[in-house]
Each structure stands twice: as structure tokens, then as C-alpha cells.
Amino acid sequence: xxxxxxxxxxxxxxxxxxxxxxxxxxxxxxxxxxxxxxxxxxxxxxxxxxxxxxxxxxxxxxxxxxxxxxxxxxxxxxxxxxxxxxxxxxxxxxxxxxxxxxxxxxxxxxxxxxxxxxxxxxxxxxxxxxxxxxxxxxxxxxxxxxxxxxxxxxxxxxxxxxxxxxxxxxxxxxxxxxxxxxxxxxxxxxxxxxxxxxxxxxxxxxxxxxxxxxxxxxxxxx
Numbered sequence: 001x002x003x004x005x006x007x008x009x010x011x012x013x014x015x016x017x018x019x020x021x022x023x024x025x026x027x028x029x030x031x032x033x034x035x036x037x038x039x040x041x042x043x044x045x046x047x048x049x050x051x052x053x054x055x056x057x058x059x060x061x062x063x064x065x066x067x068x069x070x071x072x073x074x075x076x077x078x079x080x081x082x083x084x085x086x087x088x089x090x091x092x093x094x095x096x097x098x099x100x101x102x103x104x105x106x107x108x109x110x111x112x113x114x115x116x117x118x119x120x121x122x123x124x125x126x127x128x129x130x131x132x133x134x135x136x137x138x139x140x141x142x143x144x145x146x147x148x149x150x151x152x153x154x155x156x157x158x159x160x161x162x163x164x165x166x167x168x169x170x171x172x173x174x175x176x177x178x179x180x181x182x183x184x185x186x187x188x189x190x191x192x193x194x195x196x197x198x199x200x201x202x203x204x205x206x207x208x209x210x211x212x213x214x215x216x217x218x219x220x221x222x
Contacts, residue, residue, distance in 0.1 A: 002117060003027045005046040007037040007063070008079065009056050013102070020106050026113075034058030038066055041074070048075040048116060050109075051096070061094045068095025075116040079104075092150065098137075099150065130199070130208060132160050141199045148198065151176070155191050159209065159219040168216040192217065 004021060008014040009032040018028045029044060031037050034055045041049065049067060053060030064076055078099040092099065098112050115134075131140045134157050139146045148156065158176050159167070173188055192209060195201070201208045210218045 001025065001027050002048070003029065003044070003046045004113070005037065005040055005044070005049045006030045007032075007034070007049065007055065007060075008052045009033060009054070010052075013079075017106070021110075024110050032056070034060065034063040037063055038070075041067060041071060045071075046074075048077065048113060050077050050079055050113075053078055053080040064094040064096050077109075077112055077116060130160070132157060146198050148195075152191055152195055152198070155188075156195055159217060163219050166212045166215055166218045172216060 002025070004026050006014060006018060006021075006028055008017070008030070011032075014030055014032070018030055021028045029040060029046065031040050032055075034057050037049070037051070037055075040046070051060055051064060051067075055063065060078070060080075064078070067074060067076060076096045076098075078096045079102060080099060081102045097116055100109055100112055129142050133139070137150075137153050139148060139153065139156055154176050155172070158172065169188060177187070192211075196206065196209060199208055206220070208220055210220055212218055
């Protein structure tokens with residue numbers, strides 16, 4: 001059975017989350033601070049750590065750095081209410097494999113956990129120009145690695161998982177952002193524009209991401 005270490009000091013989150021994860025078939029150990037988390041990993045060697053960044057004794061980023069140094073192969077998923085992009089980037093730079101911001105859907109969290117516990121897949125080659133490694137969260141165009149934000153990578157991975165399929169804007173927003181998103185889809189336009197710029201996908205017609213007017217987006221198979 002898969003063992004998880006949940007590092008979360010808010011019992012309003014930790015208690016129901018433990019019950020739900022137990023229902024999903026995981027064995028969950030819970031600690032509420034950073035020092036006990038480090039001790040628990042050293043003693044019990046869990047399969048994955050769910051790490052809150054706001055802890056009462058140590059900064060979660062410091063806990064993450066220590067875990068990554070002592071246990072290089074240990075999957076770490078950050079739980080954070082810090083939704084500023086810079087905080088997420090710092091967290092990933094500290095050694096986390098993935099992150100999920102509060103409030104989150106349990107189904108999404110479980111999917112992230114299972115994805116991190118799978119055997120890493122080889123990079124996916126899309127045509128001869130684009131390569132996407134979803135396990136490492138890295139992508140290359142024409143041999144050049146792309147400097148993508150976490151959400152830009154999420155969007156690219158989502159589009160490349162549906163090659164040749166026209167995806168509606170609302171569907172993309174619900175799947176890549178959140179099913180309860182509200183407002184316009186302008187943020188999608190912003191991320192697509194950033195992706196195209198970084199991928200040098202500014203030709204007409206585009207090499208990779210095609211806008212289907214009035215509908216959504218399509219990733220070209222190449």
C-alpha cells in the first residue's frame with residue numbers, strides 16, 4: 001500500500017484530507033510541523049510527501065530543501081495558499097516535484113499524487129521539433145529548452161495530450177485552471193501568447209498552436 005506523509009498544521013484541512021486519502025487507498029501519516037516531518041521521513045521513508053509551506057516551526061521551503069538533499073528521489077508535492085507565481089517558482093526551485101494551491105479538489109490532488117508515483121515516462125516527441133517530458137516538467141523546441149512558468153507548462157502538456165483535436169476555450173480553462181473558474185478566458189489568451197513567443201510559434205499558419213476562431217485551440221500534430 002502506498003504511504004504518504006502529510007505535513008499540515010491546519011486540522012480543518014488535515015483531518016478531512018486524511019480521511020479522504022484513506023478512502024482512496026493510501027496509508028497516511030500526519031505531522032503538523034517541519035521538524036517532525038524531517039524525523040518522520042528519516043524513520044518511515046514514505047512513498048510521497050504532501051508538504052504545506054506555512055508551518056509553525058520551519059519554513060516549508062527549508063523543509064523541502066532538506067528533504068530533497070537527504071532524499072533525492074522522494075516525490076514532494078507542495079500544498080500552498082500562496083498563489084503568487086513567484087512563490088510557486090521558488091517552491092519548485094527548492095526541490096518540489098509539483099504543487100497544488102488551496103483550496104483544491106481532492107480528485108485533482110489524488111491525480112497529482114498518482115502521477116508523481118508512476119515510473120517516469122520518456123519524453124514525448126511531437127513531430128521533429130517539440131519534445132515534452134511531463135515527468136520532469138520540461139519541454140524543448142528545436143533542441144532549445146523552454147523557460148516556462150508552471151501554468152504555461154500545464155497548458156502546453158494539456159494541448160499536446162490532445163493532438164489534432166479542437167478544444168473549446170471553456171474546456172481548457174476548466175481542465176487546466178479549475179472547474180470553478182469564473183470570469184473571461186482572457187488569461188488563456190495571455191498564456192497562449194506567452195507560449196507562442198517562447199516556442200517561436202509566430203508564423204502564419206502557426207507551427208504548433210492554432211486558434212480556431214469562435215471555438216478554441218488545436219495543437220497541430222506536425
